Amino acid sequence: MSEAAALPPGEHLVHGTDPHLAHHFSSLERQVDASRLGMWLFLSTEVLLFAGLFTGYAVYRYSFPVAFAASARTSEIWAGTLNTIVLITSSLTVALAIHFVRAGRQRAAVVCLAITLFFALAFLGIKAIEYTAHFHEHQLPGRYYRFEGVRLPGAEMYWALYFLMTGLHGLHVVIGMTVLAVIAWRTAHGYYSAHYYVGIELAGLYWHLVDLIWIFLYPLLYLI
Amino acid sequence: MTENGEHHSALPYFIVWVALVILTVTTYRTGRMHLGTWALPLALTIAVTKSLLVILFFMHLWEQKGANRIVIGTSFVFVALIISLTVADVATRFPLATPAGAPFGSDIPAQLEEPAPEYQPPAGKIGEPPRGVPEPK
Numbered sequence: 001m002s003e004a005a006a007l008p009p010g011e012h013l014v015h016g017t018d019p020h021l022a023h024h025f026s027s028l029e030r031q032v033d034a035s036r037l038g039m040w041l042f043l044s045t046e047v048l049l050f051a052g053l054f055t056g057y058a059v060y061r062y063s064f065p066v067a068f069a070a071s072a073r074t075s076e077i078w079a080g081t082l083n084t085i086v087l088i089t090s091s092l093t094v095a096l097a098i099h100f101v102r103a104g105r106q107r108a109a110v111v112c113l114a115i116t117l118f119f120a121l122a123f124l125g126i127k128a129i130e131y132t133a134h135f136h137e138h139q140l141p142g143r144y145y146r147f148e149g150v151r152l153p154g155a156e157m158y159w160a161l162y163f164l165m166t167g168l169h170g171l172h173v174v175i176g177m178t179v180l181a182v183i184a185w186r187t188a189h190g191y192y193s194a195h196y197y198v199g200i201e202l203a204g205l206y207w208h209l210v211d212l213i214w215i216f217l218y219p220l221l222y223l224i
Numbered sequence: 225m226t227e228n229g230e231h232h233s234a235l236p237y238f239i240v241w242v243a244l245v246i247l248t249v250t251t252y253r254t255g256r257m258h259l260g261t262w263a264l265p266l267a268l269t270i271a272v273t274k275s276l277l278v279i280l281f282f283m284h285l286w287e288q289k290g291a292n293r294i295v296i297g298t299s300f301v302f303v304a305l306i307i308s309l310t311v312a313d314v315a316t317r318f319p320l321a322t323p324a325g326a327p328f329g330s331d332i333p334a335q336l337e338e339p340a341p342e343y344q345p346p347a348g349k350i351g352e353p354p355r356g357v358p359e360p361k
Binding site: 081 | 299
């Protein structure tokens with residue numbers, strides 16, 4: 001990894017002098033295109049990873065439609081809805097960070113990334129309140145399910161899938177926060193600029209994916 | 225880099241955000257109405273619309289190269305395949321699909337030399353393991 005170096009604005013770049021350009025790429029444009037393609041490939045594998053859980057959900061929902069509908073009604077709907085808004089807004093601030101760095105306003109970009117991190121923390125806080133409530137009500141997977149409100153076969157499967165899906169998603173939130181924090185730190189230290197900002201872009205893509213998965217988890221686990 | 229547009233406006237991002245919030249409120253309201261059969265298709269339609277907004281505008285797939293579109297498009301095709309085919313499999317199973325006496329998946333007791341000990345009829349609930357099938361030797 002080359003050392004951070006902010007280029008003076010308007011400087012003409014000759015091949016071999018750009019600190020961001022790896023030696024095995026003929027131009028920075030190709031390097032950025034390759035990075036983007038690699039990220040989309042990675043995001044596709046992430047989509048397929050979650051697809052396994054969504055398939056499990058589809059099968060058990062088909063087998064226990066009544067228990068799933070009843071259990072979803074006893075979930076913390078306010079928390080799910082609030083978290084949806086929180087994640088959508090954090091997606092907006094990430095998109096704005098890329099917009100600002102493209103316009104050469106690194107400081108505004110860092111502020112946007114910091115706001116995103118704040119929203120991510122808020123998301124995890126709301127999720128923690130939710131999990132605590134479920135633990136107190138014994139809305140738990142498998143044989144630990146003791147919830148009096150819904151006594152139907154299959155309800156424990158709903159909670160197994162609930163904790164698996166929101167747990168894996170929560171893990172992605174934590175990873176996304178780590179990546180965004182590193183990227184924000186590097187932006188603040190002048191590593192990224194309007195000339196080269198692919199790192200912010202790829203971190204943003206990851207964060208949007210986290211939002212994307214929640215967009216599907218929210219109606220399936222909380223509403224229907 | 226995508227044409228390094230100097231005079232991009234941030235306004236489209238805010239419009240997309242407003243659209244996402246409106247769709248979230250819509251799915252919340254319709255989700256609480258308990259629409260029965262139409263609840264799932266409606267919720268999924270809204271979710272797909274929201275995800276398209278995020279992918280095309282927040283993730284800039286609208287202005288990306290063709291290869292990136294093919295990659296993510298292919299993964300969505302396989303998501304549709306794994307979910308639809310698996311559910312179709314589960315939805316079309318019936319007891320005679322496996323022969324009697326098979327160590328899995330059959331509600332019919334095996335015809336053994338000695339009568340099977342106290343066969344209990346299956347409980348009739350989906351998802352419970354079949355009873356009365358002897359353990360495989």
